[in-house]
Amino acid sequence: MNQPTLVLVHGALTDASVWRRVSRRLQEAGYPVIAPALPMRDFDGDVIYLRQFLSTLTGPLVVAAHSYAGCVISAPDALTPEVRALVYVTAFQPDAGETAGALNGKFPGSRLVPDNLVVRPCPGGSEVYLRADKFGEVYAGDADERDRKVLAAAQKPFDPVTLEGSFAGSASWHGLPSWAVVSTQDNSIPPEAQRWMAERAGSTVVEVASSHAVPLVHPEVVASTIVEAAS
Template sequence: MRKNTLLALLSMAALGVPAYAHSAGKPTVVLVHGAFADASSWNGVVAKLEKDGYPVVAVANPLRSVPGDADYVRRIVDGLNTNVVLVGHSYGGAVITQAAAGTKSVKSLVYVSAFAPDAGESAFDLTGKFPGSTLPPTLATPVALENNGKDLYIDQAKFPEQFAADVPRSEAKLMAATQRPVTQAALEDKTKAVAWKEIPSWFIYGDADKNIPPKAIGWMAERAHSKETVVVKGASHVVMVSHPDKVAKIIEDAATSK
């Protein structure tokens, strides 16, 4: 067996991707979660996609820095040896924007309540571009890191209403307890490479998002010349949790687009 083939198969095995995925007719869907979430936030979407025959990888996004996280995601994509639909939620949108730039295997980008920054823009920049975000007052006391860094969390008591208002309260409380922190520096990182200028994009978001103003997401979708933009009435920031079928549908639209 050729060395490159063996390495690709080992990479897929480590990620739980079936060994036949590289030869399947459908692209692999790679899901990248955002800040204050984890890979389990995609569970409903994964179930639908796998039922429809798509190989799926839900990445554990490090949430440390845009360049570092993007490099990590790109290495996963490169190891799959398949065509890829790359999907990002929230801060994960900034990650996929940089990760996919210059790739040959990423055929579509899907932004789920996500940032789609241009060169020189950060998540913080885009959050403040339009009024409406109520995130800052809900953040807990940051955790101090070395070199004056900070890890950010949402206060658990405020998490359900801020982050997941349309998710059952019991589930939202579990999400609050298991949330993954993002570094403040990651949210301030300026994007250097912009994949949506060369790769077709799709957008879906809720009109009741309290983290990223819906007007900002709509503006980013228009700027990126989104091939399809879906606005889910009453949906919170975690539209993939509350409306997994709608999110899976737009991903499949991106996967089958010519």
């Protein structure tokens, strides 16, 4: 039987390299792996981008998303019929009409607050970064100092309008099996929000004592969850 292709979609503030340790483990297990780069200029654009990207792949596919990318893979228009399962890695799991911004404020605890952010103008809009001196506290508290500094220096910024995007149709997790890795020490998306979204979606939940940077810090947990979904 052909192994499914594993598609790893990064979220806001990090690029596809956040998956590098997960990717290595999955490749060593014999799976084809690909990690696209979302534009993160607006939500609808990310949905269109992912759909077109997935349409270039032959199935079956398992799609994993970190952080904001959970919003994208939840949008029914983002996926192709070849997608067989979804894995949410400390990620948003919205339903119709819900935004990342609103879901992140549903429960207390997120430190993604204006005082910890830097907004810079860019052609056609603006983009958001985490303050370098706050990156560890907010995003990667359990990563080693070298990783924290590299992540803070090489952030993938997002246009703030992306967090207000939503979709109209029923979320993709209503019709596909899903898994959720919940980080219990997450200061970006509150753990209570992650648990609430995963329970509502009927996801198989794996909890790990980690920060938001769980793909980098606990790649073995994330990789094993993706392999479970792939099997």
